[in-house]
Amino acid sequence: MSTERIRAFLEEKQPATPCLVIDLDAVADGYRRVRDALAPARVLYAVKANPAPEVVRVLAAEGAGFDVASPGEIDLALDAGVRPDTLSYGNTIKKPADITRAYESGVRRFTFDSESDCDTLAERAPRSGVWCRILVDVPGAQTPFGRKFGCSPDLAVRLLRRAADAGLDVEGVAFHVGSQHVDPAAWEAGIASAATVSAELARHGVEIKSVNLGGGFPTRYRDDVPPLARYGEVIGSSVRRHFGRTPPELYVEPGRAIVADAGLIRSEVVLVSRKSDVDSHRWVYLDIGRYQGLAETEAEMIAYRLSTAHDGTADGPVIIAGPTCDGDDVLYQRTPYRLPLALRTGDHLDILSAGAYTASYASVSFNGFPPLATHVVGESR
Numbered sequence: 001m002s003t004e005r006i007r008a009f010l011e012e013k014q015p016a017t018p019c020l021v022i023d024l025d026a027v028a029d030g031y032r033r034v035r036d037a038l039a040p041a042r043v044l045y046a047v048k049a050n051p052a053p054e055v056v057r058v059l060a061a062e063g064a065g066f067d068v069a070s071p072g073e074i075d076l077a078l079d080a081g082v083r084p085d086t087l088s089y090g091n092t093i094k095k096p097a098d099i100t101r102a103y104e105s106g107v108r109r110f111t112f113d114s115e116s117d118c119d120t121l122a123e124r125a126p127r128s129g130v131w132c133r134i135l136v137d138v139p140g141a142q143t144p145f146g147r148k149f150g151c152s153p154d155l156a157v158r159l160l161r162r163a164a165d166a167g168l169d170v171e172g173v174a175f176h177v178g179s180q181h182v183d184p185a186a187w188e189a190g191i192a193s194a195a196t197v198s199a200e201l202a203r204h205g206v207e208i209k210s211v212n213l214g215g216g217f218p219t220r221y222r223d224d225v226p227p228l229a230r231y232g233e234v235i236g237s238s239v240r241r242h243f244g245r246t247p248p249e250l251y252v253e254p255g256r257a258i259v260a261d262a263g264l265i266r267s268e269v270v271l272v273s274r275k276s277d278v279d280s281h282r283w284v285y286l287d288i289g290r291y292q293g294l295a296e297t298e299a300e301m302i303a304y305r306l307s308t309a310h311d312g313t314a315d316g317p318v319i320i321a322g323p324t325c326d327g328d329d330v331l332y333q334r335t336p337y338r339l340p341l342a343l344r345t346g347d348h349l350d351i352l353s354a355g356a357y358t359a360s361y362a363s364v365s366f367n368g369f370p371p372l373a374t375h376v377v378g379e380s381r
């Protein structure tokens with residue numbers, strides 16, 4: 001449905017390629033699907049997934065809150081009309097000056113994972129609500145976070161006690177399992193740790209109010225993923241098991257699962273070639289690559305569904321690459337892709353479910369190629 005409307009827009013307007021087209025009604029649908037599947041958790045949309053002002057506006061109208069990571073994202077959200085009390089500064093890596101900016105903008109919820117940041121928050125964002133992020137290193141995320149964020153549960157207990165002593169308003173524990181998580185059980189370990197931290201804090205007279213379960217809910221690219229409702233069920237039963245009759249409020253910070261399906265990238269084939277007469281693979285070079293928005297093809301982590309006007313005709317194996325003079329600007333050489341033998345220079349190639357982590361990752365002008373343009377369609381405009 002949204003793909004049809006996007007294609008109709010592309011046929012009518014023939015915008016320059018490459019470009020991303022977002023169907024705003026599909027963004028609203030994506031929000032409702034995620035909200036319903038993960039209820040009663042409250043939704044804070046992770047702005048970095050797609051920071052287009054139109055997207056932020058639609059989600060604000062739907063009642064979403066927002067996970068922001070910098071003064072730039074705060075300004076973007078406020079400019080789009082978002083109320084500052086619906087923002088949460090979820091980045092644990094922030095300059096003291098950025099905390100001051102956020103506080104002056106009206107942001108009153110923050111996540112931290114270190115003593116230093118805790119003290120800076122107490123000083124520069126007094127009485128704000130705080131989550132302490134714990135490290136949950138669960139395997140299975142297709143774009144994992146490694147050990148960059150979060151602290152051990154023991155340290156989280158100490159830091160949240162410190163936060164309470166310093167006059168901050170203890171929200172509770174946060175964690176993030178990594179993006180595009182295809183195993184609904186991935187949240188189990190974090191919820192168990194959060195319950196341990198909560199029980200330990202209670203013994204010291206500090207009550208947590210909520211657990212922030214982060215993002216990571218997946219989108220179907222080439223491979224099927226479990227339905228979102230399954231994530232809601234597994235999380236719900238895990239919270240009941242670990243927290244019993246006094247469950248905390250829950251928050252989630254989905255990005256990808258809300259916007260990915262709402263976007264399609266139209267690209268153009270620049271060149272189709274073979275490296276030798278006996279080469280089994282054709283090389284297909286597109287006018288979009290790693291630097292114009294397909295950063296998530298790094299290590300071929302995300303394998304997008306592709307579509308051309310020749311679909312259904314005879315095809316053959318291909319290596320797919322971007323247009324820049326960087327040897328790493330190859331999208332797929334290990335992941336087996338096949339494209340129609342009829343594909344020629346000037347043909348369009350569409351990249352599906354491309355609404356998340358594309359335009360926001362595009363470089364300013366590497367090799368003179370402009371960043372990915374975004375167009376929007378839909379009634380919610």
Ligand SMILES: *Cc1c(COP(=O)(O)O)cnc(C)c1O
Nearest residue numbers: 046179215216217253254255256
């Ligand atoms: C990126 C990010 C998210 C969103 O992750 P998705 O995989 O897009 O759902 C949520 N929370 C935090 C802290 C993040 O950094």
